[in-house]
Amino acid sequence: MTKPLHTELPLNPHVAGLPPYNAGMNIAAARRQSGRQDIAALASNENPDGxxxxxxxxxxxxxxxxxxxxxxxxxxxxxxxxxxxxxDRIVAGNGSEEMIAAICRAVLRPGAFVATVCPGFGLHEIEALANGASVEKVGIRPDLDFDIPAIIAMLERGPAIFFLSSPSNPVGPALDHEGLTRILAAVRHETLLVLDEAYFEFTDEDTPDGLAALSATNLSWVVLRTFSKAYGLAGLRVGYAVTSDVRLARAVSAAKTPFNVNAAAQVAAVAALADEAWMRSSVARLKHERERVADAVAAMGLSTARSQTNFLFIDVGRESPIAFDHFLSKGIIVKPWKEEGYDTFIRVTIGTPLENDRFLDALRSLARP
Known part of the structure; x- marks a missing residue:
């Protein structure tokens, strides 16, 4: 009997053509590919202090x-x-990534216009596209800082959602008071401003608190924060969204699954908040290491953005996949950046002092002519 021809099942076109998310390589895969056991995992901005x-x-x-x-x-x-x-204005999520997806589901309709920045966090684009929106991006300045006039010009077009990470992921700088004030003044009332503050705990003391600034406006907004970075809970996946009003929080909550944050994550997050001293001590150590590594990178003549995060964004002067392979051969995982115009950049997590020294040694050998 002849087997009938296979008929392809129609797929949701908004999802079928999505760009892939640029995830960092895990340790097990790095061991397999490099043949080394001493892996320094510096791609995903995890807390090396645990x-x-x-x-x-x-x-x-x-x-x-x-x-x-x-x-x-x-x-x-x-x-x-x-x-x-x-x-009732707070929604917890399976990482702040789930909150990005829930926000898009709650707000967007097919054909909506969403704006974000470039280079940026991939899910700000991916989740908007998955919900049938078009996405446009604002580039950063040549000095790797926010282009405030370009952001304002984009906001004047009234996107349904504007996603903005501050501190920037993957670049590193945070908005100052003037920049944030100018942006908030430009947001139109039909736009939902989503301020992604995943790295908020790493900012300098004079950096504005986005939540406080937005709370003083009558705009529609969401502030995203996470336990993955400063609190060291990346493996448990727990983040949260703070919304401008209860109606928005209810819509975001309705767009997620019922048991989205597992029991271990909830228990861990509550315990982590009860030990803020541990988090602040860890952050202080990582910020000190960040400045040490940044100074060493600058001494090599390489370009890096100012960072208020636990990572650095570095132009290594050659294609990022080549750089990735070089570091992997040394047992070090970095994240090669793949967005157009930034394909000679890598993003590297600040690890332990020993891991950072290994990275710097490998970077010197990469940069050596």
Missing amino acids: CSPRVTAALANLEPSRYSDPACTALRAVLSQKLGVSP
């Missing part, structure tokens, strides 16, 4: 057979107290 001891202690009492609280009640209550925001 997490607070209070987190591991709290997880020891977890009952994994029970479903998590779908409302994340305890976590939202602690965040409410910390941030001075009503808990």
Whole structure:
């Protein structure tokens, strides 16, 4: 009997053609490809200090057979107290990435216009495209800082959503008070401003608090933050969105799955917030190392952006895949940047002092003629 011809199932065209997300290589894959066991994982901006001891202690009492609280009640209550925001304006997510997807589902209609920056965090574009929107990008300045006039010009066109990360991922700088004030003044009332502050804890003391600045406006906005970076909970996936109003929070919450933040993540996040001293100490060490590494990179004559994060964005002067292979041969994972115009850049996480020294040695050998 002749087997019938296979008929291709029609797929959602908004999803089928999405660009791939540029994820960092994991340690197991790096070991397989490099043949080395001593891997320095410097691609995904994880905290090399791990997490607070209070987190591991709290997880020891977890009952994994029970479903998590779908409302994340305890976590939202602690965040409410910390941030001075009503808990009904806070939505917890499976990482802040899930909140980006939920925001797009809650707000966008096919044909909507979304704007963001370039280079930028890939999911700001991918999730908008997945919901049938078109996406346009604002480039950064040649000195690798925010182009405020270009951002304002884009905002004057009234996008449905404007995604802006400050500090910038992957570049590193954070908006100053003047820049943020000018941007907020340009946001139109039909635009939802999504300020992605995933690296907020690493900023300088004089950097504006986006949540405080937005709270003083009558705009529609969301501030995104995460436990993945400064708190060291990347593997548990927990972040949150603070919204301008309850109606928006309800819409974002409705656009996510019911048990989106697992029980371990909720317990860990609450414990992490109870030990802010651990987080601040870790951040201080990483910021010190960041400046040491940045000075060493500058001494090699290489261009890097000013950073208020736990990473550096470096122009290595050759195609980033070639640089990636070079570092991997040394047992070091970096992230090769792939956006047009920035394909000679890598993003490297600030690791332990030993890992950073290994990176600098490998960078010197790459840069050597």
